C-alpha cells in the first residue's frame with residue numbers, strides 16, 4: 087500500500103468516518119461526566135468543528151451549540167448536517183462572537199493540528215476571550231505518550247517519531263486508509279504553559295483508558311491512553327501585580343522614577359530586591375527615608391548608576407507621561423533597556439489615550455483644550471485631592487509602541503486594568519474604560535530566539 091500525506095480537510099473527513107462506538111470511543115466516553123461536573127450553562131462553541139460530529143455530540147447533550155472551523159468546506163458540511171445551528175468560518179483567527187459569551191468551548195482533536203507555539207497561544211487566547219468568566223474549555227488532544235504506540239485507529243510507531251521535541255511534526259498513519267497525517271508534537275508541559283499564559287486554570291487532566299467492558303478489541307488503549315483531556319477554567323480577571331509575577335523571572339528590580347518610594351515599596355512587598363532612581367533629589371531623599379535599606383539614587387544626566395544588563399525588571403509607573411519631546415522619551419527608554427538583562431522585562435504604567443478625555447476618581451481631564459490632542463501635546467489634568475493642575479505629554483499607543491520598538495523592545499502584552507465591583511471603590515468611568523495602559527516589553531533578540539512569545543504585534547511604519 088502506498089502511503090500519502092493528507093491535508094487538514096482530508097484528515098477531518100477521515101475522522102468523520104471513524105466509528106464513534108469504536109475508533110473514537112475514548113474521545114467521547116468520559117466527556118459527558120466532565121461536562122456535568124464542571125460546566126454551568128448551556129451556551130457552547132465547538133471550536134474546530136470539522137464535519138459537525140463533535141457539535142452533534144454536544145447538541146445531543148442539550149447544549150445550544152455554535153461551531154467554527156478554519157476550513158470553509160468543513161463548515162459547509164457541518165451546516166448541511168445541522169442546518170439549525172450556526173457554523174462559521176474563522177476569519178483571520180477571529181471567532182465571530184462577543185467577549186465572555188460561552189459557558190463552554192469544546193475543542194476535540196484540533197490543537198494537535200496547530201503550531202508553531204505562538205499560533206497555539208493566539209488560538210487559545212481567542213478561545214479564552216469568548217469564554218464567560220469561570221467558563222470551561224474542554225480540549226481533547228493527543229497524549230504525548232501516544233506517539234510511540236499502535237492504537238485501534240492510528241499507528242505512530244515510526245523511527246522518525248523517536249526523540250520528538252516540542253513543536254516537531256509527528257507522523258501518524260490513519261489505519262484503514264492509506265493516509266498519514268502530521269500532528270504538532272506538544273507535551274503536557276507545553277499545553278499547561280500555554281493554557282496558563284492565556285488565563286486558564288487547568289482543573290483536571292484526564293486520560294481515558296480502554297476498559298474490558300467497552301467491548302472493543304483494544305490494542306494499547308488499556309495501558310496508555312491515546313488522549314489527554316484538559317478541563318480548564320477561565321481565571322478571574324488579573325490584577326496589576328499578577329502581570330508582574332506572570333512575566334518576570336528574577337528578583338532584581340529597578341523602580342525608575344521612584345518618587346517618594348511608593349512603587350518601590352510595592353515591588354519590595356512582592357519580594358523584589360529593589361533599587362530606585364529619580365530625577366529629583368528631594369524625591370530620592372524621601373524614598374531613602376522610607377526604605378533605608380534600599381538603594382535610591384539621583385539620575386545624573388539621565389544615566390542610571392548601574393552596569394549594563396543588571397536588572398530582571400525595570401518598572402516605571404506614571405513617569406513616561408512626564409517625558410517629552412519624543413527623542414527624550416527614546417533616550418530615557420534606551421537607558422532603561424541598557425540596564426535590563428537579556429531576558430529582563432520592562433513594565434511601564436502610563437495614561438491610556440482615553441485617560442485624557444474623562445473624569446476619574448483621582449483626576450479629571452474633561453477639558454475643552456484636551457479635545458483633539460495630538461502626539462506630544464500637553465494635556466491638562468486636575469488632581470482632585472489637591473486641586474492642582476498638571477500637564478502630561480500626550481502619547482498615543484502608537485507612539486509608545488514605536489519608541490519601545492526603536493529601543494529594541496518587543497511589546498509582549500498591553501494590559502488595561504478595569505475597575506470591578508469587587509474593588510469596593512466608587513469608580514466613575516474606570517469600570518468601562520481604563521485610565522491606565524500597562525506595557526510589558528522584553529528585549530527583541532529573546533523573542534526571536536525562542537519564537538514562542540505572546541500576542542500583540544502592531545507594525546509601525
Ligand SMILES: C[S@@+](CC[C@H](N)C(=O)[O-])C[C@H]1O[C@@H](n2cnc3c(N)ncnc32)[C@H](O)[C@@H]1O
Nearest residue numbers: 098134135136139140155156157194195196199
Ligand atoms: C480532526 S478534525 C476534528 C473535528 C471535530 N472537532 C471532531 O471531533 O470530529 C480537526 C478540525 O480542526 C480544524 N482546524 C485545524 N486548525 C484549526 C485552527 N487553527 N482553527 C480552527 N480550526 C482548525 C480542521 O479544519 C478540522 O476540521
